[in-house]
Amino acid sequence: xxxxxxxxxxxxxxxxxxxxxxxxxxxxxxxxxxxxxxxxxxxxxxxxxxxxxxxxxxxxxxxxxxxxxxxxxxxxxxxxxxxxxxxxxxxxxxxxxxxxxxxxxxxxxxxxxxxxxxxxxxxxxxxxxxxxxxxxxxxxxxxxxxx
Amino acid sequence: xxxxxxxxxxxxxxxxxxxxxxxxxxxxxxxxxxxxxxxxxxxxxxxxxxxxxxxxxxxxxxxxxxxxxxxxxxxxxxxxxxxxxxxxxxxxxxxxxxxxxxxxxxxxxxxxxxxxxxxxxxxxxxxxxxxxxxxxxxxxxxxxxxxxxxxxxxxxxxxxxxxxxxxxxxxxxxxxxxxxxxxxxxxxxxxxxxxxxxxxxxxxxxxxxxxxxxxxxxxxxxxxxxxxxxxxxxxxxxxxxxxxxxxxxxxxxxxxxxxxxxxxxxxxxxxxx
Numbered sequence: 150x151x152x153x154x155x156x157x158x159x160x161x162x163x164x165x166x167x168x169x170x171x172x173x174x175x176x177x178x179x180x181x182x183x184x185x186x187x188x189x190x191x192x193x194x195x196x197x198x199x200x201x202x203x204x205x206x207x208x209x210x211x212x213x214x215x216x217x218x219x220x221x222x223x224x225x226x227x228x229x230x231x232x233x234x235x236x237x238x239x240x241x242x243x244x245x246x247x248x249x250x251x252x253x254x255x256x257x258x259x260x261x262x263x264x265x266x267x268x269x270x271x272x273x274x275x276x277x278x279x280x281x282x283x284x285x286x287x288x289x290x291x292x293x294x295x296x
Numbered sequence: 297x298x299x300x301x302x303x304x305x306x307x308x309x310x311x312x313x314x315x316x317x318x319x320x321x322x323x324x325x326x327x328x329x330x331x332x333x334x335x336x337x338x339x340x341x342x343x344x345x346x347x348x349x350x351x352x353x354x355x356x357x358x359x360x361x362x363x364x365x366x367x368x369x370x371x372x373x374x375x376x377x378x379x380x381x382x383x384x385x386x387x388x389x390x391x392x393x394x395x396x397x398x399x400x401x402x403x404x405x406x407x408x409x410x411x412x413x414x415x416x417x418x419x420x421x422x423x424x425x426x427x428x429x430x431x432x433x434x435x436x437x438x439x440x441x442x443x444x445x446x447x448x449x450x451x452x453x454x455x456x457x458x459x460x461x462x463x464x465x466x467x468x469x470x471x472x473x474x475x476x477x478x479x480x481x482x483x484x485x486x487x488x489x490x491x492x493x494x495x496x497x498x499x500x501x502x503x504x505x506x507x508x509x510x511x512x513x514x515x516x517x518x519x520x521x522x523x524x525x526x527x528x529x530x531x532x533x534x535x536x537x538x539x540x541x542x543x544x545x546x547x548x549x550x551x552x553x554x555x556x557x558x559x560x561x562x563x564x565x566x567x568x569x
Contacts, residue, residue, distance in 0.1 A: 151566045155495030155540045158554055164487040170313040170480030172297065180307030187305075247477050248313075279488075279551050286483045294480055295366045296309070 159234070159274040165252040165286050169294040175205035175246050184296045189289075191216065192242075204243035204251075212238045212254065215285060225281040230273040237272075238282070242289065250293065252286040297321055297471045303462045309365065311457070313477045316370045320455065323354055324468050331356075331468045337459055342466075352451040353420055358466065362458050371456045373397070377423055380445040384408050386422060387436060393451075403436035404428035419450045490545040490554050497539060498565045520544070524561070528553040531561065 174180040177196055185192060185207055191214050195206040209215055213226055213235050225231055234256070241253045298320065299308040311317060324331065327346035335342050337360035344356045362368055373395030380387040388404040406428050459466070503522060517523065520532035521541075529548035533541055545554040 152494055152496035152498055152562045153566075154558070154562070155493035158490035158492040158543075158545060158551060158558065160488060160551070161491050162487070162489040163485060165483035166486045167483030168478040168481045170477065172310040172477055174307035174309065176307060178306050180302070180305055180309055183306045247475055249478065250483065252483050274490075274551070276551050283483070283485065290483050295364070 157274070159256070159272055160254075160279065161256045163254040163279070163282060165283065167250045167252070167290050169244075169248040169250060169290070171248050173244065173246060173248050175203075175244055179205075181205050181244060181293070181296065188292055189216065204245055206241060206243045209240045211236055212240045212282065212285060215240070215289070217285065217288060225277060230275070231278045231281065234272050234274050234278055235281075240286070244293070250290060252289070254282055254286070297324060297469050298457070299467050299469050300459055301464045301466070302460070303464050311370060312368060313479050314370055316372045316455065317477070319372065320370075321471055323453075325470055325472065327354065328468065328470050334465050334467045336465045337463060338461060351449075352453065354453040355455065357454070357456045359456070359458050360461050360463050362460055365460050367458070368460055369458050371395070372453065374451065374453045376449060376451055377419070378449040379419055379422065379447045380442070381408075381414050381447050382445055386447070387431075388423070388428065389436070401433070403431040403433060405431050414447055417447055419448050423450065485549040487546075488548045488550065488554070490548065490551065492543050492545075492558065494533070494541045494543055494562065495539060496566070497536070498541070502565055518544075526557050528557055531557060
């Protein structure tokens with residue numbers, strides 16, 4: 150008997166790394182926190198813990214809530230399969246004072262339904278969905294780099 | 297470093313990373329006491345000269361004249377000025393050491409004043425007197441070869457920074473940290489993890505054979521039954537559960553690569569089953 154995919158691969162963690170190319174003020178009342186609140190009011194700022202981390206952290210509970218002006222980007226999110234997956238996908242961006250940005254995308258599917266239930270729920274994750282997620286991060290990165 | 301404070305927003309920004317940043321940081325650290333601590337570039341061009349006590353002159357020209365942060369830019373030129381004493385003239389050689397005219401040389405002559413003697417010459421002040429007459433290279437050539445006439449040299453650096461119009465004020469800040477800002481790069485995947493399932497029975501002897509042949513680890517981390525390192529990422533295969541096995545793929549950079557590895561793995565264990 151052949152061994153084959155019982156269920157296709159579904160992403161549960163995706164990490165991207167980029168740089169905005171300048172030093173940045175990540176303090177609690179600093180520039181990046183102010184600008185993110187203006188540009189992405191739906192994001193949640195997580196204050197750094199003194200002497201514990203040196204990142205400004207912004208979180209979107211659902212990647213679909215990110216305001217995307219680019220019609221080409223938002224088109225993919227209307228696809229049912231992709232939307233099912235994306236609505237359970239959260240994004241965390243952490244920015245260092247040297248302008249390094251870490252984009253961490255996590256799927257909540259695994260923690261909520263563990264193993265087999267996730268696949269019963271008909272979650273589909275395609276190359277296009279992955280490209281969409283990366284494109285959203287690049288879109289956010291362009292905006293942050295332009296701040 | 298240079299910190300820019302914008303209208304209507306808390307905090308500061310800094311210049312985008314460029315080939316000039318390290319030089320600007322060195323200049324600011326070296327001549328910090330000579331620089332103004334705070335100034336407003338939106339009113340008029342702000343110009344400062346530093347290095348008065350050294351053998352170089354550095355000029356900053358800062359203009360608040362671009363519409364947005366994206367358009368901010370910096371230009372820098374560095375020139376080495378050498379001067380020779382030749383009869384009734386000072387002969388100048390100007391070599392561009394950094395900037396658009398890099399490597400270009402030009403020559404000038406400057407009429408010597410009656411009471412000027414070489415030992416009293418302040419080269420920077422002499423250049424600033426002006427009245428320079430451009431010379432053809434070939435005219436200056438013979439003169440410049442005479443080392444005995446050489447007086448000295450000075451260096452001039454000019455830095456022009458165009459910043460956003462919405463800047464309220466700018467301050468120079470001493471920055472002794474030896475940290476490098478990386479250039480602007482778009483985000484790229486560095487670690488993607490996937491979960492999936494395999495269907496079909498993999499015989500125990502096949503697992504044993506593969507493990508022995510490829511020196512794989514039995515009983516990998518997280519309770520997995522097999523742990524396979526590939527150059528594209530790591531695959532963990534978990535125990536059989538009603539003819540299904542959970543698999544996790546870690547440290548991949550695309551789904552295409554993870555699929556490729558799993559499909560290869562399926563083919564390998566199928567042909568041995």
